[in-house]
Amino acid sequence: MQNANKLDKLFQKLVDNTISEKELDRLMELINSSDPDEVKHGVLAKHWEKVNKGNLPLKKRTKDDSEVLLQKILYKIEHIDKKKKGRTFFPHSNVRFWSGIAATFLLLTGVYFYNQNTLVNSTEPIIIENDPNSGVITLQLENGDIETISETGERKITTSSGNLVASQQGNTLQYISAEAQDKLVYNTLNIPHGRQFDLVLSDGTKVKLNSGSSIKYPVRFLKGQERKVFLKGEAYFDVTRDRAHPFIVNADEMNIKVLGTQFNLSFYPEDEDISTVLVEGAVVLYKDGADISTNTSSQLAPGQRAEWNKVNNTMTIKEVDTNIFTAWKDGYLLFKASPFHSIRSKLERHFNISIEDRSGKLQDQIYTATFRNETIEEILEAFKEDTHFEYIREGSKIVILDTNINLKKMPMKTN
Template sequence: MKNLIDKFLNDSINGVERERLKVWLEKEKNQTKFKNILESHYEINLGLQEIDLEKDYSILLKKLLSHKIAKRRPSTTWYKIAAIFIGILGLGYLMYLTTKNLNEIYVDENTITIMQDNGNMHLIKEDGSMEIVDSKGNVIGKQNGSHLDYRNIVAGNSDGATNESLTYNELIVPNGKRMKLILSDSTIVHINSGTRLKYPVKFIMNQERKVFLEGEAFFEVTKSKTDAFIVNTDKLDVRVLGTKFNVSSYPNDEVVNTVLVEGSVELNATKSTEKDDEKYLLMPGQIGSWNKSVNNMRIAITDVDEYTSWINGQIIFKIRPFPEIIKVLERHYDISITNNYKLLENQQFFAKFDTETIEQVMTYFQSSIPFSYTRVGDDIIINEP
């Protein structure tokens, strides 16, 4: 999309490309990416601090979505607006750099990244290897391909003092990617596409082991009789001592799903809900589904393979609604799917995919219920047949 945005800024975008960019910008998350791309492309101008940022960004977006745009004619107004917008954004950008908070800095959206407490950011190359170091130069983790290992890290600071407080790293895995993480206690975490996991560099003895999840991950927790392992999500905490389970908690999903493979887990509603004192126990082969809109838990027997097959690169749908399937496909293939065929909204499907391309996947669904679709780059639009 960066190439299309560059063409738009240069007023050299054609009609087909403009339509593709318009469809992409219909999603709020992509509008945020659009802002970040602008930030990285323009010079910072601190002399324009009195401009209304949101108003000027609205003008930019309105210009893009408008059909009444002169083609192949330079737009001086456009460049002024863009310069104003980036000027305001630039002030915040420098503040982030000063405080070492780099969360808003644009990087390639397809890159796996690690954010450290000290503000350092590391880009992970899946075909490479590197060492993760702390502010004192101590090696705290090692990356080799799609594996990240925090075992056998230094036990204390360089002066020999023991660490008394937790230091966190955050691993960000974009759509279309997966990562395997081994925590300092040897707990193994398989991290699915479109996921952020915040975790301590080293757990502290005789304290609970707590990580923070936004997205989906499968945990193989190292057993401890005293130190509970807690996965914190937006609406639910999953508490265990040692077990294997999968947690899916994406921001745009209606439910938080926890599937237990072996052992036992306790699900606790967080303090952000009215049921923060309620606890739910899962047995192996069960799924606990917490509905975020109504604060309600549903526990049922399930086929765990349907929810854990992604670890091996597979996708399994066993009577799943098409809207849910779309979300899984978007994350797995790193694409955007827009469904304009209302009939599909109420359909459920049974399917299993392994090495199929997205085109082969779409053909499979077409064989069940005919529909047409077009693909331009990473955007797929489904229409009536």
């Protein structure tokens, strides 16, 4: 009875958008430790009744609030199930129960989702923008369903009729090319900061996604049409050759067209440049909507890098050491004569942290270094050998201190 009262109170806080992170953790723990039938027929039934009557005070919650909460709920459900079962994906026996939990949460927070095998009525599926700080890899299906993906899990993705679309083995999600279809059906894979993931498209093209990236792609490509995908973030492409079906990657205003090649593409919204580095083969770059047959396009040769500046609307092409730009796919952080402000962005994405430089002396400092398995503290200690500074770490935030501050009064965490 005591747990039921606590559940009810925490659920009401969820509805009112006043629940804290700690209280959300407690709510999930209470649900996990309670009898499923009591949860379904008790607190959930009560709030489902509110759903049916339309008595939901959603005015306090914005769409962005709900989408962030969605990511948190999915992550917490996966974490609970991993601890309870010792597995990294939902056991079949718990899918319906946890689907019902998620559906209730998301209805109460104004987000379209699913309840067991029945889709909730909605005029259109939600589009979940990638939240790079969520810590959760998510896959959005064509109908709007959101699935969490563990890097050590296994699963099969099927159509509503039960036909196999893709399968996951650990850190790789692979789509199959089987039954023909007459329209494009898209999935979107979101990779948060601190993670990397491999994707194999239905044509055999391999895509390695870096931290903080999102890619939208057809489940199957159509015969007689170009193969087009949409990227935000950074990815390394190893494209299956098919002259009859050119492969195109869209990154904001830029399209990269290839037949069969290997290249690295980097487009983070916070960056001024869209960077394309060609390792093998040939690519043509052109602005979205431009006629590729005119002189508005540019072609790269292996060993070249094209930078499209979104602010100045200009492109520069030069010879580069491609390994500098592709080492990340092999687990390396490689910096060559790089300013600290550029390094900082990469470290933040790689370790899912934020770095604030209050020292005033590191922003334009130049470093050359290579790291692989080092922690963020070990990397900072290496940089300190070149330019001395002090820092503190508070959870996922690192503050590089102004050396004029009295350090004795502040907690210090260094190696």
